[in-house]
Amino acid sequence: MPNSTVFNSLIHVCAQKFSSPPTPGLYGGSPLREPGLLLSLEDVRRELERIKRLLAFYAAQGLGETLDEPPFDPEEGVLHPLYTLEQGEDYYRVLVDLPAADLDTLQVYTENGELVIEAGLEREITFETPWSLERRVILRRYRRRITLPLDADPSSIRVRVHPDRKILEVIIPRRHL
Numbered sequence: 001m002p003n004s005t006v007f008n009s010l011i012h013v014c015a016q017k018f019s020s021p022p023t024p025g026l027y028g029g030s031p032l033r034e035p036g037l038l039l040s041l042e043d044v045r046r047e048l049e050r051i052k053r054l055l056a057f058y059a060a061q062g063l064g065e066t067l068d069e070p071p072f073d074p075e076e077g078v079l080h081p082l083y084t085l086e087q088g089e090d091y092y093r094v095l096v097d098l099p100a101a102d103l104d105t106l107q108v109y110t111e112n113g114e115l116v117i118e119a120g121l122e123r124e125i126t127f128e129t130p131w132s133l134e135r136r137v138i139l140r141r142y143r144r145r146i147t148l149p150l151d152a153d154p155s156s157i158r159v160r161v162h163p164d165r166k167i168l169e170v171i172i173p174r175r176h177l
Contacts (some may be wrong), residue, residue, distance in 0.1 A: 072137065072139055073143075074137040076143075077137075077138055077139050077140040077141065078139065078140075078141055078142070078143045079121070079125065079139045079141070079142050079143075080142070080143065080144050081096050081097050081098050081101075081117070081142050081144050082096070082097045083095060083096040083097070083117075083144060083146060085146065087149075088174075090173065090174050091171050091172060091173050091174055092148070092149060092152055092171070092172040092174065093169065093170070093171055093172075094115060094146060094168075094169070094170040094172070095167060095168070095169055096117055096144060096167070096168040096169075096170070097166070097167060098117075098119060098142055098166045098167070098168055099166050100121050100122050100123065100125070100166070101119040101120070101121060101122065101142055101166055102119060102120040102121060102122050103119065103161060103163055103166070105118075105119050105120040105141075106118070106119040106161065106168070107119070108157070108159045108168070108170060110148070110154035110157065113147060113148055113154075114145045114146060114147050114148060115145070115146040115148055115154070115157075115170060115172070116143070116144070116145050116146075117142065117143070117144045117146075117168060117170075118141065118142060118143045119141060119142045120140065120141045120142075121139065121140055121141055121142065124138055124139065124140055125138070125139040126138045126139075148172065149174075150177070151174045151175050151176070151177050152172045152173075152174060152175070153172065153173045153174065153175045154172060156173055157170055157171065157172050157173075158170070158171040159171075
């Protein structure tokens with residue numbers, strides 16, 4: 001789906017959603033009031049989260065990246081890096097973007113049909129979400145688990161790191177089934 005079509009669809013959905021009366025707000029049901037617009041903070045937050053998920057999904061579809069898990073796990077302080085899985089004639093190639101990774105702590109291994117990539121961060125990444133008081137997130141390391149295709153041969157993977165760009169390249173041979 002072309003990006004302009006996706007964007008136009010999102011604008012259309014937002015226009016429909018926000019033209020109807022809102023649900024009660026988070027704090028005593030007092031919605032935002034603007035000429036021709038009646039929204040609660042919770043309505044806005046929910047719609048922004050929904051749009052963010054849709055944009056991430058469509059961006060991943062267009063770039064060949066996979067969103068099989070959220071971008072981070074706040075409880076474990078883990079950031080899930082973006083990756084691309086490409087299929088060649090006799091191999092699979094996985095590219096993983098690891099900005100701010102401490103490459104001395106990098107681990108790449110296979111486990112139960114999955115490629116596992118782990119690395120510490122050079123420094124903690126901290127941010128707070130504005131819509132909740134208890135959502136301070138501190139991220140300390142990367143971890144990504146990628147389910148391998150059935151014909152991948154994890155016994156002889158090749159790993160190469162491009163330290164200047166902090167890109168990890170993993171080549172996994174294909175078995176001919």
